Each structure stands twice: as C-alpha cells, then as structure tokens.
Amino acid sequence: MENNTLLIFCLLFLATLCVALFFLKVLFKNIALKALQDNQKHFLELAQNNFDQLSTRSSEDLESKKEAIEKQLLHLHKELDALKTNTTELKTNLSLSKEQLSGLTQTTNNLNAVLSNNQARGQWGERQAEDLLRHFGLEEGVSYKKQTSESGNRPDFSFYLPKGKRLNMDIKYPITAYQSYLETDSALEKDKYLKQFISDIKTHIKAVAKRNYINPSEGTLDFCLIFISNEGIYNFINKQPELIDLAFELNIVLCGPTSLFAILSLIHQSTQNFVIEEQARNFQSDLIKFKSEWVKYKDKIASVETKLEQASKALQEAETTRTKALEKPLNKLLDCELENPDNE
Secondary structure, three states, X not given: OHHHHHHHHHHHHHHHHHHHHHHHHHHHHHHHHHHHHHHHHHHHHHHHHXXXXXXXXXXXXXXXXXXXXXXXXXXXXXXXXXXXHHHHHHHHHHHHHXXXXXXXXHHHHHHHHHHOOHHHHHHHHHHHXXXXXXXXXXXXXXXXXXXXXXXXXXXXXXXXXXXXXXXXXXXXXXXXXXXXXXXXXOHHHHHHHHHHHXXXXXXXXXXXXXXXXXXXXXXXXXXXXXXXXXXXXXXXHHOOHHHHXXXXXXXXXXXXXXXXXXXXXXHHHHHHHHHHHHHHHHHHHHHHHHHHHHHHHHHHHHHHHHHHHHHHHHHHHHHHHHHHHHHHHHHHHHHOOOOOHHHO
C-alpha cells in the first residue's frame, strides 16, 4: 500500500515536474521570442536610422559629386572651346606659315639670283649705302654724288666735304670665292678658295688705287673708301693682314656697313660743324660791322648834340640880348607922342 502511494506520488511529482518544465520551456521560448522581437525591432530601427543617415550622406555626396562633375564638364567644355579656337588659329598660322615659307623661298631664290650676278650685287651694295645716307639726311646732289654710268673710272659715290673737299668711295661685294670657301669641308679646298679670295681683293684694291679717286690737287682727300657691303665678308677681310697692309699702303680705307655708318656720321657731324663755324664767322663779321657803325652812330650823335648845344646857346642869346636890343627902340617909339591934327 505504501509502495503504491509512493509510486503515485512519484508519478505525480514527475508529471508536475514535466508540466513545470513544459511551462518553463514555453516561458523561456516566449521570453526568447519577445527578446528576439525586441532585438529585431531595435535592429530594424537602428538599421533604418543608419540607412537614413547613409541615404542622407549618399544624397549629399551625390549632390556634391554632381556639382563637381558639372564643374568638370563646364571646364571641359571651355577647354574644348579653347582647343577648337586654338585649332582654328593653328590652321590659320599654318596657312600663314606656309605663305611665309613660300615668300621666304622666293626671297631666298631672289637673293641667290642677286648674289650670282655681279651687277645685281653692285646694285645691292649701292642700296645699302643709300639707306645709310638717307638715315643721316644726306641729299643727293647736295651732300654727295652718285655715279649713274657703268664706267669703272669714276667712283660709285663722291661725298662733298667742307672747304670744297670730297671723299670718293667704291663699292665691292666679293662673295664668289668667299661662298665657295664656306661651303667646302676640305682643308685643301678651303686653302685654295682663301688664296683666290685674297687675290681677288688685292686685284680690286690695286685697280682702285690706279684710278683718279685720290687726287688732292683736284680737291679730293688723300685717301678713298672701298665699301664691302657685307659685314661678314668685311670681318673676314680684316682677319687677313696682307689685305689690310696693302690697303693702308695705297691710302685706301676698307669699311663694312657698321664702319661706314661711323664714317658717314663723322662726315655729317663735320659738315654741321663747318656750317656752324661759317655761321659763327658770319655773325662775328656782322658784329664787327655793327660795332663800326655803332661807333659812327655815336660820333654822329655827339656831333648833333654839340650843334644842338650851340643852337641852344644862340637861341638863348637871341631871347635875351637880341630881345632887349629890339625892345629899347620899340619902347622909344611907343613913348613918342604923335601930333593930333584935330587939336589944331
């Protein structure tokens, strides 16, 4: 009996324990579910907040990126416009460069034609000399004379100097041997063309010396000029002592464009100084004449003053002595009573 009761009690205890465990399981399950729901809700809210913040930041980032992209696009458009403009200008410049290159080619061809012709080279040198003359305001027929004929016995230019003097000048452009000397790379060829160049210059210097360019008895200076119309050739000549010595010996001055500029400047200045000197001399002569006439004027004025003083004295004498001498008989006549015929 007791065993049955104990068994029943154990069974009841076990049943109660099972029920309790079931309720605990359900309770824990509910608690866990509620906690899960709360956590899920909190997570969703947190996720929503993060998403909203992220969405806001993304919108702001997208807006800033949009503005940056628009700025970049605007800058790109400007650069494209500038590139288009530069491309147009480049095409224009290329076209102009092509035209200029064509013109330069034509100029080079013309220059080669000039350099290959003796007469054209001479005219080129004359043009350079005339440009320098115009720079100093020198007038043809007044300050200088230009040779117009083809005769080689007359200088290309004659400069008129003070006191009836003149300076003669011949023009030379010796480029043939010089150009060959520059173009060759062979030492033997260079020596050959250098000797030819020196020989040509010597021949021309001697030919000028034989002409009547230096004749002081006819009013020229005791030297004349040879104008080398290319500065490079002139400098090359100056490096050849035998040419300089020969020119000095024959009273010939070699000059290039730069040195001719200095010589013409000196001629221009000396002419101006001579004019000023002549004007000063004429002024001095006129001043001496004025002084002489002034002395005569003063003497004449002194003579007139003396005569005026004499006339003044004579007038005073007439006013005093002569007046009194006239008044005495006049008073006697006035005092004399004339007989009245009515009183008879």
